[in-house]
Amino acid sequence: KEKVEITKEQQALMKIITDAYNRHQIPQDVAKKLLQDQYSAEENFLLLTEMATSQVQVLVEFTKNIPGFLSLDREDQIALLKGSAVEAMFLRSAQVFSRKMPSGHTEVLEERIRKSGISEEFITPMFNFYKSIGELHMVQEEQALLTTVTILTPDRPYVKDQQAVERLQETMLDVLRKLCVLQHPQEPQYFARLLGRLTELRTLSHYHTEMLASWRMN
C-alpha cells in the first residue's frame, strides 16, 4: 500500500491557498440576510446581483494568491477568471448552504431560496448539487483547493497557453488527491467523487444565463 505523504512545499502551498480562501470571504453573509427577512423576487434578484458582483472581486483577490497564477499570460489570467466566475459562485453558494447552522436554519434557508424567484426547472438541479457538495463534508483546505482547481481549468474559452495552466492545475490536483487520501482514509473513492462534482458544477453553470433570464418577477 503506497504511503501517501504531503511534502513541505505542498504543505506551504496548501496553507497559502487556504488562508487566502478564508481571508477573501463574502463581506456580509447572505445566509444571515436571507434567514432574517423574506424578500420579494425583485429584491432577491438585486441581492443576487450584488452578491455575485462582490464575489467576483473576492475571486480576483483570491486568485492573486494562487502561486504561479500571476506568472501566467495576463490575457489568460482574465480568460480563466471569466471562465470560472459562475462555477466559483455556485461552488461558494453550495458551501454557504452546506455550512453547519443551528437546527432548522438550513430548512428556512432552503425555503427562502426555493421561493426567491428562481424558476422551478432549475431548483432541483441546483439543490441536488448543493446536497451532493454537503455530503462530501469537505474540510476548508479541500474547499479552497477545489475552487483553485476549478479556476485553473485549461480548456476555458480564449486560453492561449493551455499547457501552462495544465501544469499549475496538476500541481493543485496532486495536493488535493493526497489530502483526500489522508482526510478520508476509509473512502479511497473520495477524490474521484470530489472531481465528479466539478462536472455537475459545469452543467449547473450552463443554466446560469437561462436561470437569470427566467427569474420570476411579479
Ligand SMILES: O=C(NC1CCCCC1)[C@H](C1CCCCC1)n1c(-c2ccc(-c3nnn[nH]3)cc2)nc2ccccc21
Ligand atoms: O446570494 C446568493 N449566493 C451568493 C452566495 C455567496 C457567493 C455569491 C453568491 C444566492 C441567493 C440570492 C438571493 C436569493 C436567494 C439565493 N444563493 C444561491 C443562488 C441562487 C440562484 C442563483 C442563480 N444564478 N442564476 N440564476 N439564479 C445563484 C445562486 N444559492 C445559495 C445558497 C446559499 C445561500 C445563498 C445562495
